[in-house]
Amino acid sequence: xxxxxxxxxxxxxxxxxxxxxxNVHIPLVQKxxxxxxxxxxxxxxxxxxxxxxxxxxxxxFGDLQEINQALESPExxxxxxxVANLMPFLEKAPVITMVx
Amino acid sequence: xxxxxxxxxxxxxxxxxxxxxxNVHIPLVQKxxxxxxxxxxxxxxxxxxxxxxxxxxxxxFGDLQEINQALESPExxxxxxxVANLMPFLEKAPVITMVx
Numbered sequence: 001x002x003x004x005x006x007x008x009x010x011x012x013x014x015x016x017x018x019x020x021x022x023n024v025h026i027p028l029v030q031k032x033x034x035x036x037x038x039x040x041x042x043x044x045x046x047x048x049x050x051x052x053x054x055x056x057x058x059x060x061f062g063d064l065q066e067i068n069q070a071l072e073s074p075e076x077x078x079x080x081x082x083v084a085n086l087m088p089f090l091e092k093a094p095v096i097t098m099v100x
Numbered sequence: 101x102x103x104x105x106x107x108x109x110x111x112x113x114x115x116x117x118x119x120x121x122x123n124v125h126i127p128l129v130q131k132x133x134x135x136x137x138x139x140x141x142x143x144x145x146x147x148x149x150x151x152x153x154x155x156x157x158x159x160x161f162g163d164l165q166e167i168n169q170a171l172e173s174p175e176x177x178x179x180x181x182x183v184a185n186l187m188p189f190l191e192k193a194p195v196i197t198m199v200x
Contacts, residue, residue, distance in 0.1 A: 002144075003141065005141075041103065041199035041200060042199060042200060043197050043198070043199050044102075044164055044198045044199060044200055045197065045198040046195065046196070046197045046198075047193075047195070047196040048192070048193040048194060048195050048196055049195040051195075053195075053197055056105060056199055064144055092148070093147075094148060095146065095147070095148050095149040095151075095153075096146070096147040096148055097143050097145065097146045097147075097153055098143070098144045098145040098146075099141035099142060099143050099144060100141060
């Protein structure tokens with residue numbers, strides 16, 4: 001099992017961010033090949049960081065190779081391209097990690 | 101469902117960290133009341149951060165209240181206290197988040 005874990009700081013425009021994130025971005029994510037599960041968690045408390053953490057998304061795949069294949073697919077390229085549409089609502093790009 | 105997501109940077113002493121983390125810390129975590137699942141993921145790749153991310157642990161509970169009750173239990177206090185035993189192997193304390 002492998003995951004993409006994506007960590008967003010608090011948006012500068014929460015309403016704008018959430019509208020695009022939940023109505024456009026996540027539906028695009030769910031169309032990616034190899035994706036087994038997508039979960040979005042709101043951060044309620046954070047310790048030992050100066051970052052204003054807001055949202056943690058977890059996208060589950062079979063292994064790291066499936067993550068790369070998903071990102072290289074047409075649907076994956078659409079997801080990556082759509083991150084640019086979230087940037088007007090954010091101070092900085094989300095931290096993206098691949099874990100296994 | 102609620103989770104504690106704990107993010108460790110690369111240890112200054114990996115062997116020392118891993119020995120204590122996997123042989124002592126995680127077994128203590130698994131003794132906490134209300135815990136439904138504990139998963140430890142190695143970070144294989146990270147983007148949009150200057151941090152040298154190393155490990156992401158996910159502890160699953162029923163809700164945020166169960167997390168607090170778990171941390172206040174004798175077993176939870178032992179887990180929190182044991183973080184101090186990991187610090188000699190680390191440059192800084194792990195980022196701890198509670199999400200739902």
